[in-house]
Amino acid sequence: MVRKDLDNYKTCDPVVKLYTREHGLHLDEAGIEKITADCEANPGAVLVLDAFLSLIQPLGLDSDSEGAVEPLQNLLESIAPFNITTVLLHHSSKSRAHERASNAAAGRGLGRMASHVVNLHWLNPDNKEDQRVRLTTEGRSSRSVDCVIEQVDRAIWSMHGDSSTISEQLDLSKVRAKLSERHSNVLSLVEQHWMLTDRAIEPGEVAEQMAEELGNNARQKALQALDALANKRLVEKLTRSDHKRGKVVSFQPLKGQLPESWRCA
Incomplete structure (x- = not known):
């Protein structure tokens, strides 16, 4: 785009020259000369190189070596006088797909060369x-x-x-999927109680609503299940003091962790 005045831009014809695979270029001496000539004729243009490996492949260079970036360096030096913004696409190998981009890029050479x-x-x-x-x-x-x-x-x-x-x-979703049936039911009860009452639930309330499933010592089993969920960071444990009851614990969903079905209800 070309600026017409402050915060006002005009869109120009985006494609000045296009080299396809059938009539492609590589970063050899002849290719760099052609690209430089195009840049000289269109100063200030954006040069998109797609993709790095295909551009250097015919040169017999190892893409993970430091020397692989030399042809690109030669190109950048050649077009430097023409105020060109160069965008290079690079597909990292699967073994390096989750590295930092600067590390996964051609033996780290590309990462050092790029400004962004x-x-x-x-x-x-x-x-x-x-x-x-x-x-x-x-x-x-x-x-x-x-x-x-x-x-x-x-x-x-x-x-x-x-x-x-x-x-x-995403990690919590994976943890949630591995919960036992009892813990899953307790977690659902905590979430349902929060949605209906907008307050945390106490172990005694869980024991009362799940009495048949929990059986004997229902409150203790409810507290154990709730503590286990808190340790897995699926619920938040709250503690307060009550002048009649002493220490009171309750549990509520973590902020932002309610299932989508509940948030949309």
Whole structure:
């Protein structure tokens, strides 16, 4: 885009030159000369290189070696006078998919060269139905970003929020799925009680509502189950003093941890 005045931009024809696979270029001497000529004719352009491995593959370079970045360095030096913004796409190998982007990029050479790195990988690679993507950035002169996004339509993405919070929720979901039937029922009761009354539940109330399931010593068993859930960070344990009852404990769902079905109810 070209700025017309303050906060007002004009969109220009986005594609000046396109090299496809059928008529592609590589980062050899001839390819660098052609790209440099295009940049000289279009100063200030955005140069998109897709993708790093395909550009250096014919050169016989090991993508994980330090020398793999030399052709790219030669290109950047050649187009430096023309104020070009270069965007390089790089697909890391599966064995390095969850490393920091600067570490996973071609033996770390690319990471050192880039002024800004944007890394994308699946939030939950074990679940093929989970289309959420974790986006992280690293840069020399900008604030880092770490969030979760999801593509809802072509070129349209939605924001799910901070990745650390969502990753924690994902971990808790896995813990929840492994609960015993009794602990799962107690957790559901804590959540239902909170939704209906907006207050924490006490072990005695759990024992009363689950008397048949808990059997003898129901209150003690209820307290044990609630403590186990608190230790797994699925509920929050509250303690208060009562002048008649002494120390009173109660339990409530952790903030933001109610199931979607309850939050939407």
